[in-house]
Amino acid sequence: MEAFPVPLKIIMEAVKHFINAIASPKILFNIVFLFYLIVFPPFKFFQRIHDALGIDRLWTKRGGIFIFSLMFLAFAFGLTDANFRLIVLKPDNVPIVALLFLVVFFLWFAMTQAKENDEAIAKGDKPKEYADSREKVLVFPDLVYIEFLCLIFVAVLLAVWAIGLPAPLEQPANPTVSPNPSKAPWYFLGLQEMLVYFDPWIAGVVLPTAILLGLMCIPYIDKNRKGLGYYTYQDRKMAINTFMFFWLVLWMFLIFIGTFLRGPNWSFFGPFEYWDHNKLEVLNNINLSQYVFMIWLKQGMPSNILLREAPGFLVLAVYFGLLPAIFAKTIFKDLYQRIGGIRYSIFVVFLLMALALPIKMYLRWLFNIKYIIAIPEFFFNI
Amino acid sequence: MADIKPPVSNTLDTNSTSNPPGDMDRRSFIKWSLVGWGAFVAVIGGYGSMVGRFLFPNVLFEPVQTFRAGTPYEYEIGVSERFKEKYGVWIVREKEKIFALLAVCTHLGCTPNYLPADHKFKCPCHGSGFYTNGINFEGPAPRSLERLKITLADDGEIVVDKTIRFHYEKGEWSNQDSFIPV
Numbered sequence: 001m002e003a004f005p006v007p008l009k010i011i012m013e014a015v016k017h018f019i020n021a022i023a024s025p026k027i028l029f030n031i032v033f034l035f036y037l038i039v040f041p042p043f044k045f046f047q048r049i050h051d052a053l054g055i056d057r058l059w060t061k062r063g064g065i066f067i068f069s070l071m072f073l074a075f076a077f078g079l080t081d082a083n084f085r086l087i088v089l090k091p092d093n094v095p096i097v098a099l100l101f102l103v104v105f106f107l108w109f110a111m112t113q114a115k116e117n118d119e120a121i122a123k124g125d126k127p128k129e130y131a132d133s134r135e136k137v138l139v140f141p142d143l144v145y146i147e148f149l150c151l152i153f154v155a156v157l158l159a160v161w162a163i164g165l166p167a168p169l170e171q172p173a174n175p176t177v178s179p180n181p182s183k184a185p186w187y188f189l190g191l192q193e194m195l196v197y198f199d200p201w202i203a204g205v206v207l208p209t210a211i212l213l214g215l216m217c218i219p220y221i222d223k224n225r226k227g228l229g230y231y232t233y234q235d236r237k238m239a240i241n242t243f244m245f246f247w248l249v250l251w252m253f254l255i256f257i258g259t260f261l262r263g264p265n266w267s268f269f270g271p272f273e274y275w276d277h278n279k280l281e282v283l284n285n286i287n288l289s290q291y292v293f294m295i296w297l298k299q300g301m302p303s304n305i306l307l308r309e310a311p312g313f314l315v316l317a318v319y320f321g322l323l324p325a326i327f328a329k330t331i332f333k334d335l336y337q338r339i340g341g342i343r344y345s346i347f348v349v350f351l352l353m354a355l356a357l358p359i360k361m362y363l364r365w366l367f368n369i370k371y372i373i374a375i376p377e378f379f380f381n382i
Numbered sequence: 383m384a385d386i387k388p389p390v391s392n393t394l395d396t397n398s399t400s401n402p403p404g405d406m407d408r409r410s411f412i413k414w415s416l417v418g419w420g421a422f423v424a425v426i427g428g429y430g431s432m433v434g435r436f437l438f439p440n441v442l443f444e445p446v447q448t449f450r451a452g453t454p455y456e457y458e459i460g461v462s463e464r465f466k467e468k469y470g471v472w473i474v475r476e477k478e479k480i481f482a483l484l485a486v487c488t489h490l491g492c493t494p495n496y497l498p499a500d501h502k503f504k505c506p507c508h509g510s511g512f513y514t515n516g517i518n519f520e521g522p523a524p525r526s527l528e529r530l531k532i533t534l535a536d537d538g539e540i541v542v543d544k545t546i547r548f549h550y551e552k553g554e555w556s557n558q559d560s561f562i563p564v
Contacts, residue, residue: 175470176467176468176469176470176493177493178495180506181506182492195489195490196508196509196522198522199489200489204490264506265504265506266505266508267509278500281509283509283511285520
């Protein structure tokens with residue numbers, strides 16, 4: 001630590017404390033959500049902010065240099081901290097660090113090409129890919145040669161990686177000892193994060209199935225013929241904005257949280273915080289039915305299960321029954337007219353299921369709600 | 383392309399004029415499809431029964447489900463981790479009773495840890511927390527930890543039976559077998 005003069009060290013510590021403080025999910029989720037709303041604005045209000053800030057400029061070469069210098073600077077700053085190094089340079093986590101950079105890179109890459117095409121189309125020209133579709137190259141040697149080079153490159157990369165960062169071998173599996181924290185493989189960390197807020201049936205079976213079904217439905221719901229075979233943002237705004245919410249906020253961000261910010265006992269830790277096994281987080285949670293009957297109505301819980309959970313069923317009925325109709329008359333009026341009743345219903349139900357995740361997170365953070373419907377007697381909790 | 387001749391049927395059956403040459407008639411189609419489907423069903427059934435047999439091994443190397451846990455006087459008030467490593471069971475002594483808690487989280491089945499400083503069990507997988515009496519109070523776990531059948535043998539030793547479990551949400555913790563009064 002003698003590498004830095006004392007005043008600089010104090011400033012750096014202050015910055016670290018600040019980052020630790022805002023890394024708490026209650027704050028960080030809001031920041032990420034706000035970022036998403038401004039960069040991929042789904043509503044007119046945020047579109048205006050987007051335009052005023054000139055977010056478009058990110059999708060240029062200079063924008064890319066800006067984004068990546070920021071990311072590398074932040075990363076280099078983090079590496080000066082021992083706790084940060086410990087988590088980020090763990091062989092398990094190295095691919096996820098790479099993933100963060102790669103996701104941003106490909107996002108920038110695709111959006112830059114989309115922007116170029118959008119500008120060309122606005123001028124009345126054809127998109128860049130139009131010329132490609134007329135030019136023909138041979139599979140052999142042109143394509144096969146590139147594939148072969150890729151194969152060699154990836155094989156070398158994997159070999160160097162495997163030698164340089166050996167896989168951590170642990171002791172033989174013992175059912176009575178769970179490692180602390182127990183982390184799923186990185187691609188499941190989003191699901192593991194979902195499991196914190198939901199019953200295993202919902203987060204482990206229903207929602208993953210819904211994700212797969214929703215992905216399968218995209219080509220049937222999205223009737224927009226524009227953007228076939230070329231990158232574009234302006235012609236597919238709604239589709240891209242919606243997808244980015246699922247992809248960046250609900251999937252990548254949750255993987256990021258699960259990898260870097262979850263420590264022993266699955267407690268939250270800032271990126272510069274020491275993983276203290278005895279960190280105490282008060283997380284007393286209660287069910288919606290307990291809220292209604294014991295706190296608001298000040299009486300005992302009804303013995304009839306259905307009566308007891310009636311508030312939860314009511315909430316769910318309004319959420320999935322009434323909201324789609326209200327949306328069809330208000331914010332999704334145009335969409336409803338454009339894609340018709342059946343497509344609209346499927347789209348809205350999947351959207352509401354996905355939105356249930358952040359909603360449940362907020363309910364947990366703000367009101368300590370554990371389950372909306374809680375029938376542990378029959379393993380049915382939502 | 384003119385030198386390709388249409389295939390000629392080598393049978394002498396002149397009645398099957400409805401079939402173009404080289405095609406199968408109905409009788410042989412049914413015959414061969416029966417053979418084909420029969421072979422298919424036989425193979426799938428054979429493999430299926432082998433897989434099914436695999437699910438019922440001849441020998442099961444499972445730890446015993448019933449164990450002796452010493453006399454009640456060996457336990458001080460609090461949580462004993464003596465049998466956690468071997469059987470996945472905590473023996474908890476309260477002022478007036480002793481009971482056995484199964485160390486399996488009711489959320490997704492991980493093994494929680496006992497945190498003596500906080501007087502609670504905490505699951506490392508999704509952060510569920512339980513009081514020392516087994517009641518769930520934090521994190522996503524929907525149910526309390528399960529208590530096991532615990533009885534006193536004739537010689538005064540505690541016997542824990544892991545096969546019989548008592549659920550709090552079903553009101554089974556008042557059952558005589560779920561605790562030993564001290």
